[in-house]
Amino acid sequence: MYVAVKGGEAAINATHDLVAEARRGDTAVPEISVAQIREQQALACARVMNEGSLYDRDLAALALKQSQGDVIEAAFLMRAYRTTLPRFGSSEPVDTAAMAIRRRVSATYKDLPGGQVLGPTYDYTHRLFDFALMDTDAAVKPAHDGLKAPLDATMPRVPDILGAEGLMEAELPPEGDPRPFDLTRDPVSFPAGRDVRLQSMARGDEGFLLGLGYSVQRGFGGSHPFVGEVRVGEVSVEFVPEELGFAVDLGDVTLTECQMVNQFQGSKEVPPQFTRGYGLVFGHAERKAMSMSLVDRALKAREFGEAANYPAQQDEFVLYHADNVEAAGFVEHLKLPHYVDFQGELELIRRIRKEREERLARQNEELPEAAE
Amino acid sequence: MTIHKAPAEDTKPAYNYAYLDEQTKRMIRRALLKAVAVPGYQVPFGSREMPLARGWGTGGIQVTAAIIGPADTLKVIDQGADDTTNAVSIRKFFERTADARTSEVTDEATIIQTRHRIPEAPLKSGQIMVYQVPTPEPLRRLEPREAETRKMHAWAEYGLMQVKLYEDIARYGEITKTYDYPVMVNGRYVMAPSPIPKFDNPKMHMSPALQLFGAGREKRIYALPPYTSVRSLDFEDHPFRIQSWTEPCGLCGAADSYLDEVVIDDRGGRMFVCSDSHYCETRRAEGHRGTMLGDAALSGLVEETTP
Numbered sequence: 121m122y123v124a125v126k127g128g129e130a131a132i133n134a135t136h137d138l139v140a141e142a143r144r145g146d147t148a149v150p151e152i153s154v155a156q157i158r159e160q161q162a163l164a165c166a167r168v169m170n171e172g173s174l175y176d177r178d179l180a181a182l183a184l185k186q187s188q189g190d191v192i193e194a195a196f197l198m199r200a201y202r203t204t205l206p207r208f209g210s211s212e213p214v215d216t217a218a219m220a221i222r223r224r225v226s227a228t229y230k231d232l233p234g235g236q237v238l239g240p241t242y243d244y245t246h247r248l249f250d251f252a253l254m255d256t257d258a259a260v261k262p263a264h265d266g267l268k269a270p271l272d273a274t275m276p277r278v279p280d281i282l283g284a285e286g287l288m289e290a291e292l293p294p295e296g297d298p299r300p301f302d303l304t305r306d307p308v309s310f311p312a313g314r315d316v317r318l319q320s321m322a323r324g325d326e327g328f329l330l331g332l333g334y335s336v337q338r339g340f341g342g343s344h345p346f347v348g349e350v351r352v353g354e355v356s357v358e359f360v361p362e363e364l365g366f367a368v369d370l371g372d373v374t375l376t377e378c379q380m381v382n383q384f385q386g387s388k389e390v391p392p393q394f395t396r397g398y399g400l401v402f403g404h405a406e407r408k409a410m411s412m413s414l415v416d417r418a419l420k421a422r423e424f425g426e427a428a429n430y431p432a433q434q435d436e437f438v439l440y441h442a443d444n445v446e447a448a449g450f451v452e453h454l455k456l457p458h459y460v461d462f463q464g465e466l467e468l469i470r471r472i473r474k475e476r477e478e479r480l481a482r483q484n485e486e487l488p489e490a491a492e
Numbered sequence: 493m494t495i496h497k498a499p500a501e502d503t504k505p506a507y508n509y510a511y512l513d514e515q516t517k518r519m520i521r522r523a524l525l526k527a528v529a530v531p532g533y534q535v536p537f538g539s540r541e542m543p544l545a546r547g548w549g550t551g552g553i554q555v556t557a558a559i560i561g562p563a564d565t566l567k568v569i570d571q572g573a574d575d576t577t578n579a580v581s582i583r584k585f586f587e588r589t590a591d592a593r594t595s596e597v598t599d600e601a602t603i604i605q606t607r608h609r610i611p612e613a614p615l616k617s618g619q620i621m622v623y624q625v626p627t628p629e630p631l632r633r634l635e636p637r638e639a640e641t642r643k644m645h646a647w648a649e650y651g652l653m654q655v656k657l658y659e660d661i662a663r664y665g666e667i668t669k670t671y672d673y674p675v676m677v678n679g680r681y682v683m684a685p686s687p688i689p690k691f692d693n694p695k696m697h698m699s700p701a702l703q704l705f706g707a708g709r710e711k712r713i714y715a716l717p718p719y720t721s722v723r724s725l726d727f728e729d730h731p732f733r734i735q736s737w738t739e740p741c742g743l744c745g746a747a748d749s750y751l752d753e754v755v756i757d758d759r760g761g762r763m764f765v766c767s768d769s770h771y772c773e774t775r776r777a778e779g780h781r782g783t784m785l786g787d788a789a790l791s792g793l794v795e796e797t798t799p
Contacts, residue, residue: 449547
């Protein structure tokens with residue numbers, strides 16, 4: 121047994137200590153608390169909840185703390201925990217039309233029932249450093265007298281307005297309204313149904329979906345969408361326990377929903393209408409919801425009889441590669457030892473080169489004789 | 493933090509035996525039974541998210557977790573060695589979650605989880621090999637779409653693979669696949685043997701041991717029941733052949749084992765040693781001495797231990 125290999129066990133123990141030390145950083149600086157991350161890094165927490173497929177703001181904050189802010193590592197922690205949780209049932213479908221709105225914008229109508237609600241957004245901030253944030257004791261005081269008018273109680277979803285006119289592709293449950301597929305319990309097969317696709321994208325990597333959505337817009341897929349609506353707010357989750365037989369409110373979750381309105385020429389059976397791209401994610405995560413709705417529409421290519429020529433239109437490509445925990449695992453496994461396989465390659469390449477040299481040498485010997 | 497508050501003190505929260513819940517184990521066992529019934533066929537299964545990274549052996553771990561019991565002895569190897577970091581990590585996982593009795597001795601093990609090797613010592617009836625598989629689909633490099641490759645298997649349409657092997661011969665004079673070399677199982681399914689060197693392929697043929705393959709990320713399980721025909725694909729005029737070395741193991745003198753190359757200086761110095769660390773140790777304990785053993789012991793590369 122040689123030492124270069126025998127160190128395995130000691131090295132693993134040492135690396136756990138080293139990572140704990142690196143995580144803490146300079147001990148002269150106060151340690152960050154989970155509550156601070158939850159309250160002050162909420163957008164990062166939302167991403168971890170989405171990609172970890174678990175709505176728990178405290179655990180998302182803990183995952184970020186434990187992973188030194190590495191979002192994919194944090195999502196991995198969430199998923200490994202989630203998979204051990206008992207499942208006691210499925211909630212009722214959430215009703216985003218009844219959302220307590222924090223933000224709601226539509227790009228298709230100047231005004232509409234309920235109005236445009238800008239809410240909190242970085243969209244119109246100038247990306248200039250606010251050096252005042254370098255001080256930790258700067259209290260947040262509203263610098264402007266905001267409009268504090270109460271919001272309308274009813275905020276119909278924009279696609280529903282179009283739908284009432286028959287202009288919008290209807291969202292009908294499949295035959296028999298079966299229970300949605302659960303991709304964390306069953307293996308996916310292709311072609312994948314819409315429930316599988318939406319689930320996969322909801323937990324998919326934000327950056328990957330952003331890139332795919334962008335590719336659709338730039339011409340690698342023929343989408344020309346309008347943001348029918350983006351809405352952010354709280355929705356109550358209801359559950360019907362078997363022994364009670366009526367719905368019980370379990371609490372609120374923050375959701376971001378995006379519905380894109382796309383053109384569609386129609387077909388022999390269907391008159392021209394708008395088609396829908398849908399995105400729904402945990403927390404305030406507009407970029408993710410928008411990307412998802414772009415790719416959702418692109419993946420409907422088969423249903424609409426469109427050619428699926430581009431990556432964003434191919435369900436196998438999108439679903440297999442959107443999962444960043446799986447992707448990170450496989451990419452990073454290249455760090456594991458491969459010396460057995462590499463030895464096989466070395467043996468082969470040396471032998472091929474040797475045979476080539478011998479062949480060339482033989483040819484060189486034969487040539488002078490031929491000249492004589 | 494209300495829903496995951498720890499239960500009362502007397503009921504310490506604990507993971508189930510071997511980590512997976514019993515429902516999941518049953519699901520995996522069903523997939524395993526199907527796999528054994530149809531040798532070489534890839535059975536989709538509901539691969540769970542594990543606390544170890546995808547691509548780092550989660551398929552093998554799930555298979556082992558589904559079959560291990562208190563009476564088992566587990567050996568875990570990576571690159572043939574028991575003490576590579578990932579093998580240590582996986583062995584610890586089962587020591588922790590399944591109170592597993594572990595061993596480095598191939599002969600003592602009832603379950604051998606492996607990445608990239610089959611031990612040199614012959615396997616025997618009653619032993620179970622569990623392979624960690626990164627890419628279960630042997631046709632994947634030729635056809636990236638799963639929907640297509642499933643059809644190709646269904647129709648036993650393997651012409652594409654034969655053409656690929658032929659093209660290798662036309663271009664390089666021989667088949668250039670050195671590991672994960674495709675095999676024909678029971679005369680029906682072309683199967684990926686996992687990235688073991690082709691040196692190990694013949695050990696699969698008619699093995700008295702049960703061989704199980706788990707691909708966690710790709711969510712597939714497949715199997716070779718004992719005494720199954722496993723033929724490495726080849727041509728009559730280009731028969732399958734395995735790797736060979738011009739020198740024996742520098743430590744134990746074995747001329748019949750798969751060797752790793754160790755770079756010993758920056759002037760081109762190399763030594764070749766058995767990749768199967770337990771095989772090498774056993775031979776040294778029996779008194780076999782390689783030409784480099786003295787040097788290696790002097791420089792601290794090898795601990796001269798009595799087992």
